[in-house]
Amino acid sequence: xxxxxxxxxxxxxxxxxxxxxxxxxxxxxxxxxxxxxxxxxxxxxxxxxxxxxxxxxxxxxxxxxxxxxxxxxxxxxxxxxxxxxxxxxxxxxxxxxxxxxxxxxxxxxxxxxxxxxxxxxxxxxxxxxxxxxxxxxxxxxxxxxxxxxxxxxxxxxxxxxxxxxxxxxxxxxxxxxxxxxxxxxxxxxxxxxxxxxxxxxxxxxxxxxxxxxxxxxxxxxxxxxxxxxxxxxxxxxxxxxxxxxxxxxxxxxxxxxxxxxxxx
Numbered sequence: 001x002x003x004x005x006x007x008x009x010x011x012x013x014x015x016x017x018x019x020x021x022x023x024x025x026x027x028x029x030x031x032x033x034x035x036x037x038x039x040x041x042x043x044x045x046x047x048x049x050x051x052x053x054x055x056x057x058x059x060x061x062x063x064x065x066x067x068x069x070x071x072x073x074x075x076x077x078x079x080x081x082x083x084x085x086x087x088x089x090x091x092x093x094x095x096x097x098x099x100x101x102x103x104x105x106x107x108x109x110x111x112x113x114x115x116x117x118x119x120x121x122x123x124x125x126x127x128x129x130x131x132x133x134x135x136x137x138x139x140x141x142x143x144x145x146x147x148x149x150x151x152x153x154x155x156x157x158x159x160x161x162x163x164x165x166x167x168x169x170x171x172x173x174x175x176x177x178x179x180x181x182x183x184x185x186x187x188x189x190x191x192x193x194x195x196x197x198x199x200x201x202x203x204x205x206x207x208x209x210x211x212x213x214x215x216x217x218x219x220x221x222x223x224x225x226x227x228x229x230x231x232x233x234x235x236x237x238x239x240x241x242x243x244x245x246x247x248x249x250x251x252x253x254x255x256x257x258x259x260x261x262x263x264x
Contacts, residue, residue: 001021001024001025001026002025002026002027002028002035002038002039003025003026003027003028004027004028004030004031004032004034004035004038005027005028005029005032005081006029006030006031006081006082006165007060007064007081007082008029008082008084009059009063009064010057010059010060011027011029013059014027015027029082031082031170032052032170032174033170033171033173033174033177035174035177035178035181036177036180036181039181043181044180044181045180045181045182045183045184046181046183047178047181047182047183047186048182048183048186048187049186049187049188049189050178050181050182050186050187050188050189051189051190051191052171052174052188052189052190052191053191054167054171054190054191054192054193054194054197055167055192055193055194055197056068056081056161058249060081066078066079066080066083067079067089067132067133068157068161069133069157070133070136070137070153070154070156070157071133072133073132073133073134073137074132074133074134075132075133076088076090076131076132076133077089077090077093077130077131077132077133077135077136078090079157079160079161079164079165080164080165081165086164087164088164089160089164090125090130090131092163092164093121093122093125093130094125094126096122097122098115098118098119098122101114101118101121101122102114102115102118104118104159104160104163105117105118105155105156105159107159107196108158108159108160108162108163108168108196109155109156109157109158109159109160109162110155110195111152111155111156111159112144112145112148112152113143116143117140117143117156120139120140120143121136121139121140124136124139137153140152140153140156141153158194162194162196167197168196168197168200171197171200171201172200172204175188175200175201175204176204179208179228179229179260182260183260184260184261184262185259185260186259186260187232187257187258187259187260188229188257188258188259188260189255189256189257190255190256190257191253191254191255192253192254192256193252193253193254194252198236198254198256201256202236202256205229205231205256205258206231208227208228208229208258209227209228209229209230209231209258210227211225211226211227211228212225213225226261227261228260228261229258229259229260229261230258230259230261231256231257231258232257232258232259233255233256233257233258236254236255236256237254237255237256238253238254238255239251239253
């Protein structure tokens, strides 16, 4: 078993929990999108099962001190999974334009009034007034509908986290590489918590299952593209009431899976 994570703390906790399996476990501090750099060409076609668990964990929300939760008012505005590389949110907000931030809020968080909120955030960042979670909350809360304040904050935080960590780009880059490394009948499973992620996975699976690009008027496929995957889940598997009652954060989880086909 080989596990990848950008969060050093998460790797440490995983190593402790799975210490009984130490001889069969390899943990790597890197993005899953770079897994091929650690496996190499020799491992292509040999992976039995690949699981992508997207988004962030409860531990990161509650204990990271990196600002993942908008309730943690004293946390720094970081939002990086890997706080040893890249730029924290506070620094990126001093460099992004209003137009760019508007798109980020709208596309990644489906935020209402994204331009007004982007303008307020940029103005505060330029004035040096954004260093903590509480600072950002105080800037955006007056622009949110009172009855939807909590939802609005969650959407803003989600959009900014996805942006800071390049989450969608990481996902889109890794999916085709995993297919190369799966053995025939090997399974790729993805758990997502955001509609954009789930849509990207669904579209990829469908395209790999039906890759033909011939025009509809062509009676026989001549493009030569052959299916690479067969979907195991035609629809996303969602948590049941029993699971949600035990873990409220599972309510938005979506699981999709597909198996690799042979080349014949």
